[in-house]
Amino acid sequence: MKSYILILFVGLSAVLHSQNTITGTITNTENEKLLGVEVYINELHKGTSTNEKGYFELTNLPSNTLKITVAYIGYKTEIKTIKLTQEITTLNFVLKESVFKMDEVIISTPFNKLQSQNVMKVEKTTLKQIQNQGAVTLNDGINTIPGVETVSTGIGIGKPVIRGLRGNRVLVYSSGIRLENQQWGDEHGLGVDDSSIESLEVIKGPASLLYGSDALGGVLYFNPAKFAKTNELDLNAGHTYFSNTEGSKTHFGFKKSFNSWKFLANGSRSEHSDYKTSDVYRVSNTRFNETNFNSAIGYNNKFISSALRFSYNRSNIGIPEEIGEQTTEKHLELPYQDLTTKMISFDNTIFLGESKITAIGGYTFNTRKEFEDEHHHDEHEEGDLDEDEHDEHEEVFDPSILLKLKTYNYDVKWHLPKSENFEAIVGVQGMHQTNENGGEEILIPNAKTNDIGVMATAIYSKGIHNLQGGVRFDYRSLDTEEHIIAHEDELHVFNALDKSFENISASLGYKTTLFNNIETRLNLASGFKAPNLSELSSNGVHHGSNRFELGNSDLDSERNYQSDLSLEYKTNHFEITVNGFYNYISDYIFISPTREVEDGFEVYEYIQDDAKLYGGEFGLHLHPHPLDWLHIYSNFEMVIGKQDNGEYLPLIPANKLTNTLRAEFNSIGKFKNNFLSLTYENTFKQDNVGVFETPTSSYNLLNFGAGTSYSFNKVNLDFNLNLNNALDKGYISHLSRLKSNGIQNIGRNVVASLKISI
Structure with a gap:
């Protein structure tokens, strides 16, 4: 190939x-x-x-x-x-x-307009903005985006939550294709590293029209690193130190572009020991390490523009269970996971006079291994060894769980000839996926999944009025194999399934300007999510979530209807935004305790009920004159989730208010891009809890940040220093998987980074 x-x-x-x-x-x-x-x-x-x-x-x-x-x-x-x-x-x-941040072109929506021109409200943040927060991982960094949180187990394991929805309801796109890495599981991270990305876009709300099933709750769209400018060579390297975990991260990058051809390669390696809470205890086996490598080759002429990208991510992540032995050892202990994801994407734009075709093909190979006990096999059979050789042969540990996921994606769109006020796109998207087990235990069965979707969308613009809409049809087929697993004195049975799901999704959005200066967006959209393999057929212990999970083969697809209203007022020195949403989901799938015990773990099963989520985000940005160096930010976010019977949905983020003072000085002598920031996060008490949850107390966190750049000859140095949780506050997030064990989140952490660019 x-x-x-x-x-x-x-x-x-x-x-x-x-x-x-x-x-x-x-x-x-x-x-x-x-x-x-x-x-x-x-x-x-x-x-x-x-x-x-x-x-x-x-x-x-x-x-x-x-x-x-x-x-x-x-x-x-x-x-x-x-x-x-x-x-x-x-x-x-x-x-x-x-005086405000630069307007950005939005890639995750079909017409690639500036955010100020976009009918759909999309949050965008650059890699530099994420790194300026001093986050330990990319999972941690996305928490700074209003409306986005993370379900976490320690600091190495985390999954995004958009307005209260998580798991397969949130699609992740990287290098132009959907990332498939068993994302139904809460026991591992994203599998994307910041060394491979340029920026992140977040669609909050149904995006099924654009991306099909599993985009019911929203999309995280990672834009890959850009190629170098034409006829330029860029080299960079850097190192980051994390005091709390005594961790480090080293990265490198290379870019070279000619008139038609472009090349890039980058990579990183990070290692962390167990994180420390405010009461100086280290949480056993929260250590992890990660290796990343990415490369790309691009070509363009008057007929075609192409980019071939390859990414490799390997993470070894401890699965924490308690506060035990206190050590700064980085070698993983049992239980832990070994996760590898390899992705190839081939992105093409073909120019056809008045129109163009965009076509993206991709292949993802994900391997998930879980090591729980010190069970192993010998490289030679016992009978093949002499007595003298018996003590000398090597022992090879086997994973108790081994899942191999292979995914092929395609996405072809025809951008019809444009008129002065009208643009339209028609397209087809699809996926073929196989899941194969190879370990002693089985969480989900061997299975094949096939998706196909056809869509059409258009936008009409005239003056201050912009109207955009579209419709889409999706079909998914799912076939699983039968498995009968002997476990202790019982049999765990996975019945063969032959299921299919189909849906019609639609959206309609309108953007205009009210009273000459209030940008207004109103979007109505529907979406759907077919039940995933875990929800349909789980029958075993999920150690990352500390429970025995039972699937339900009778589950129907989730379908939702959401309305979003966004108002934005902006002057040269003042900006205020209000985003509100109401999301009704029929046949919402969630997990509920049965009060039974299996294999020493509480049993949870998947059930359905209609549900609703509502809330929004409020933002304020003040740039007072004549203090042109000062920026004052304030963001409030809230979401409430309920079943139709009045009970609250589980794992809904607590309301949060974030206030930031940021001073920016573009030039102080030879130092450029200087900034100082102080952030105060106020997370409110969460007492709107699900049936198996307990309330979570409020807490406040204080963070500091500073950065500068220094150039000499053609060398540029970037230095950042962050102090997170400066007061060493002891707190537990409502979305922490360790909450049930009473284990605190990470304590004070100093993050120092240096980047050298040539």
């Missing part, structure tokens, strides 16, 4: 060429030339920056309609759509100053 792709690339570069070029000059409103402005075309993975005269040039472009994005710190982002009909096109920009 790889050889075929390389031959295809070489053949295209040999026979095709282009002379289409865009040149231009970028100035500010005072006609000053701007140096270092980024000019980028997302669909070509191609960019450059302005020189000291404000001049830029992009060559080797297709004869098609393209979106050019111009971004520069301190100025409003500009995006222009231009149709190339001649060899050389001149395109000049005049940028206006902006």
